[in-house]
Amino acid sequence: MNANETTALQKMLFFYKFIRTPKAIGSVTPSSRHLANKMVSAVQWNEITSVAELGAGTGVITQAIHRSLKHETKVMLFERDSHLRKQLEHQHPGFTTHSDAKSIHSVVRQQGLEHVDCIISGLPFANFPQQVRNDLMEQIVNSLKPDGLFIAFQYTLQMKKQLSKHFEIEAIQFVMLNVPPAFVYVCRKKQSSVTGHH
Secondary structure, eight states, X not given: OOHXXXXXXXXXXXXXXXXHOHHHHOSSSOOOHHHHHHHHHTSOGGGOSEEEEESOTTSHHHHHHHHHOOSSOEEEEEOSOXXXXXXXXXXXXTSEEESOGGGHHHHHHHTTOSOEEEEEEOOOGGGSOHHHHXXXXXXXXXXXXXXXXXEEEESSSTTHHHHHHHEEEEEXXXXXXXXXXXXXXXXXXXXXXXXXXX
């Protein structure tokens, strides 16, 4: 199968998943290569030894991560959909795959790590109830090392306020070449930010 056929197949699969569970997927087409490249270009890959990707989907961003890795880096992929997860396992046998981003902290520990250097997210936060957003944010903040990078794309600026509580927002980049156009947040964990259970 050539690259165009693969892309067409990915888009069809993604659209099918979107129709079935629009809240969980968040978009009708997979992220564009432009968006994926914009997200990974914010990372100093020569300094990264561990990274987690949340909502890996069809693996467009995962492939960009794979291309960017400089050395032995632990990569943990989180994807809720079991079919997409199997595809990711097949395409990236060197990475570990997990089903629930809300358990990222315990997964990081299981991998023998205290924290990860970087978390890259394609999760549609705007589609989640506030409690789920809070739970995810707590897991993300507690799983990142002090000064660690959190890079997320969203279709609105709705998450800006919540993100700025825990992170210094270093940049918000607008990517036109995506359907729909997206905002890429490049955030650095504040030194003092560790969230407790309320």
